[in-house]
Amino acid sequence: MAKMLYRLGFWSAKNRIKVIIGSIMVLLISSILAMSMGPKLHEETTIPGLESIETMGQMYQEFPSMIDNGGQIQLVMKATANETLSTETTKQLIITELNELEKDPAVTAVSSPYENQSLNTDGTIGYATISYNTSGADVTEISKGHVLDAAEALREAGLQAELTGSGFVKMEIGGATEGIGVLIALVVLTFAFGSFLTGIIPVLTAVIGLGTGVMLIIMGSNFLDTPSFALSLASMIGLAVGIDYALFIISRYRQQLAQGFERREAIAIANGTAGSAVVFAGITVIIGLAGMTVVDIPFLTAMGLAAALCIFVAVLIAIITVPAVLDMMGGRIKVKQNKRSDRAILHLKKKDRGNRWGRFVTARPWLTVIFGLALLGTLSVPFLHMETGTMDDGLKSTSQTERRAYDLMSEAYGVGYHNPLMILAKTDGSPEAEANLAKTVEKLKTYPNIGTVAPAVTGASGNLSLINVIPATGHADVKTVELVKTIRSHTEEIAQENHVELKVTGSTAINIDISQKLNEALPEFCLIIVGLAFLLLMMVFRSILVPIKAVLGFVLSLGATLGFITYVVQDGHFQKLFGFNGESLVLNFLPIMVVGILFGLAMDYEVFLVSRMREDYKKNGDAKKSVLAGIRHSGGVVTAAGLIMISVFAGFMMTTDPSIKVMSFALLFGVLFDAFIVRLLIVPGVMILLGKAAWYLPKWLDRILPNLDVEGEEVMKIAENRQHNSRNASSDIFPRPVK
Template sequence: MAKLLYRLGFWSASNRVKVILGSIAILLISAIVALSMGPKLHEGTTIPGLESIKTMEQMYQEFPSIVDNSGKIQLVMKSLTDETLSSDTTKQLIGAQLEEVAKDPAVTAVVSPYDNHSVSADGKIGYATISYNTPGSDVTETSKERVLDVAGILRDAGLQAELTGSGYVKMEIGGVTEGIGVLIALLVLTVAFGSVLTGILPILTAVIGLGTGVMLIIIGSNFFDTPSFALSLASMIGLAVGIDYALFIISRYRQQLAEGYERKEAIAIANGTAGSAVVFAGITVIIGLAGMSVIGIPFLTAMGLAAALCIFVAVLIAIFMVPAILEAMGGLIKAKSKKSSKGSTRNKKNETRGNLWGSFVTGRPWLAVILGVALLGTIAIPFFNMETGTMDDAQKSPELTERRAYDLMTEAYGVGYHSPLVILAETDGGQDAAANLSGALEQLRTYPNIGTIAPAVPGPSGKISLINVIPATGPADNKTVDLVKQIRSQAAEIESQNHVKLKVTGSTAVNIDISQKLNEALPEFCIIIVGLAFVLLVMVFRSILVPIKAVLGFILSLGATLGFITFVIQDGHLQNVFHFNGQAPILNFLPIMVVGILFGLAMDYEVFLVSRMREEFKKSGDAKKSVLAGIHHSGGVVTAAGLIMISVFTGFMLAEDPNIRVMSFALLFGVLFDAFVVRMLIVPGVMTLLGKSAWYLPKWLDRLLPNLDVEGEEVMKAVEKKQLRLVRDPKTNLSTELLK
């Protein structure tokens, strides 16, 4: 693979104009196609086959009128004066403004708080529902502005007016906050390269790759069921790794220039060495993301494949376009500063100063390992109490109108209003059916945590009735989960006593079932990922102990990540520091997502750091010296790569949507723990303690394993041989001969 990438790097550099224009053309074509087709994204997270999903399908068959995919906006109002919403003056004001909203051609129905009987017991709060002729995601900005204008008029008249609903609130797909993360990444790159111009290159190529990947996802959403947050996740990961991959190749290119190689030769070598590591790193991330499909949950599969597509494009951009741009920039990209190699005292001091961290870790390996393990182990403790669920507007900023609408509804109808349950009651339709149903309802009312139970609504068949239940607790409360479990566990007894079959569905029950299914799938997914990581690393490093150490480090960083987000998000600590707006369960698909993504990123850092150690060990046979060399040559790049990841995720953390914020928060600290504690502290310490035994591999296994040559060792051997030929025969063209 390394030789192939070497040739590819030389070809891209030689055909720089074609490669650059071709890459831009692909981006523009995909953008034109994507924008003409438009995104077909949804915000659902359902899993076919769940009990609640099957019950919901049965409910839709019996009550087809319930199926309504039209977008809706709820205009929630509260009287801030002595008057109630039912006073004549307020009634006339609200009625007149709702008539204005109804004039919108996109509006199909407007139901006032007086018609839907939503006015609260004290008469202060109620809401109107506005229905549109399109799905919520397609409600136009013009329609929203019309409702916002009405809300402004109501506020001026002494009412609090807030908006929520599928027609108004949508998950963010992108925004200006990501730019902040990119600016921080540019600062990191500028410091790492010592040049603003050089620092811009990784961001430029990453943006082109991300743009192409996102456009392809939008096109794909027209053919495949794609959740909207899949695009957000793909954007986060694609941008971060795109910058990192370009960073690795450009850093190696500057090193080769410093070694005295001609520009095209340096580009080709960088693509053959660092490019090999980039390809392997990209493959591991893609495997981790695509591995989410083995769980058999459609929305997770879509998320993983969408993000994997962005990673694939980022790898292609790195190995095709980066070499072309490096050649196009000519002498503007300078070699890495290198002191005289004559062994001066000053040079030796500079080398020592540049590897102080390596000297500390290798000089006190036990301290480094114990300190790192103790730190991450302590942070991981809250993980054992982690509870998963969904997030809603309660976790949004109070500055947003949808959060204020949520609070008004909680004030008016109780927190259980946001966690409704729907019970499908099936009888035999006989003469005693009504009495049996009444008996079942009476038994339901005896259960703890029941708020209100609406009268049963009979269906056309006469055998199935619909019962709406409002719990006394919210959707994130364990008591709501317990209520669903109790209804299901007592269903057999109720059927035996009252001859009524009870089944629970509704959005709350569906979310509970999804969370349970994801929790059950997590251990299996972890075993698959950890096993895969071990096999891949055995092939890469041709060692047994190094992969074991890498896998244990991954498990440690994963535990710390999940523990820390539990500590902050679920337990409510440090929320002011990270600007979260309330306690919530951990997003149900987050643990699996973190496992898949963190696996790939952890292997990235492991490969870039330890491969350099292996390269040095094969030359010198000195284990400690190889650890020092790995930290000296790759430690700075891994540090910069980690900081870039953190910068990008920080930008996404500034988004308003709580789902995106929590995802980016988890990935931010996942990278922080893995790159800076595991890879830069624990790994060098363990490698020092293991010594030469770290590189042991049975001979029979060595013969069976394929030689992946991630370090580009074969390329460097070939280059050295050609250099010797060049000395003997000045007419030899080194680059041309290598290409042959």
């Protein structure tokens, strides 16, 4: 692979104009096709085959009027002090504004609070429902503008008027906030390279790759059910790794220039060495993301494949477009040539001087390892009581109208109003069926954490009835989950006593079931990922202990990440510091997502750091010096790469959507723990303690395993021979004067 990438680097540099124009043309063509097809994204996170989902299908068959065929906006209103919404002047004002909304051609129906019976017990709060002839995602800005105008008119009259509903609230897909993260990344790159011009190259190439990847995902959404948050996730990962991969190649290119290699030769070497590590790192991330398909959950599969596609494009841009851009930049990329005398260099080698961090770690390996293990172990403890679920508008900032609408509804109808349980009751059709159904309703009222239980509504068949249960607690409360479990645990008892079969459904029950399904799939997914990591790293490093150390490091950073998420998001610590607006269950698909993504990113840093150690160890056979060399050559690059990742994820954390915020928060601290504690603290310390044993591999196993040559050993031999021959040729043409 290294030789092929070496030749590819030469070809890209030689054909730089074609490559750069070709990359831009691919972006433009994919953009035109994607925009012409349009995105077909949705916000559903369902799992086919769940009993609660099948029950909902039966419910819709019996009660077809409950099917929501179009988007809706709820205009939630609260009367002024000492008045109600039924006061004559207030009622007339509300009806006038609602009549204006009916003039919108996209509106199919407007239901006032006086018609839909949404007024609360004291008549101070209620809502109007505006229904549209399109899905919620397709309600136009013009239609939303009419409702905003109506709300503003009511506010001017002294009422509180807020908006929510599928036609108004949509998940954010990127925005201006991510640009802040990119700017911070640019500052890091400028500092790392000592040049703004050099620093901007990774950002520009990453943007080309991200743009192409996003356009391909939009096109793919027309053929594969794709949740909207998959695009946000793919954007986060694609942008971060795109910058990092370019950084790795450019850093190696500058090192080769500093060693005196000709520019195109340096480009080719960088592509053959760092480029090999980029390809391998990209493959590991793709495996981690594509591995989500083994869970057999459609929305996770779409999410993983979308992000994997962005990674694939980022790798292609790094090994094809970046070499072309480097050649285009020519002498504008400056490096400091090493002008120290041979005697000084020899002196430094004898002293075995590395950077300060390298000397600190190698001098105190036990201290660094124990400190790192203790820190990550402590951070992992909250993971033991992690509870997963979904997020809603109640976790948004109070500066947003949908959050204020959520709070008004909670005030009017209780916090459980937002997460009702729909219970489908099947009777046996006997003369006592109605009485048995009534007994069942009364039985439900006795369970703990019940808010209200509405009277049963019987469907057209006469055998199926619907019971609406409002919990006393919100969706983010574990007691709500316990209520669902309680009802289900008593279904057999009720069937025997009252001859009524109960099945719990509704969005709350479905989300609880999805969370349980995801939690059950997590251990299997982790085993698959850990097994793949061990095999891949064993092939790369030709060692048994190094892959074991890498896998254990990944497990440590994973535990610390999930533990810290639980500590902040679920337990409620430091929420203001990180911009969260309330305690919540951990997002149900977050643990699997973090495993898949963090696995790939952890292997990125492991490969770039340890492969340089192995490269040096094969030259001198000194384990300690190889660790120093790895930190000296790759430690700074890994540090910059980690900071870039953190910067990009921090930009996405500034979003107002709680799901995007918690995903970026998890990835930010996952990278922080893995790059700076595991890879730059624990890994060097363990490598020192292992010594030469770290590189042991049985000879029989060495013969079986394929040699991936990620370090580009063969490439360096070719390049050094070329450089040597070039110097000899120069000496023949311009012989040195005889002293």
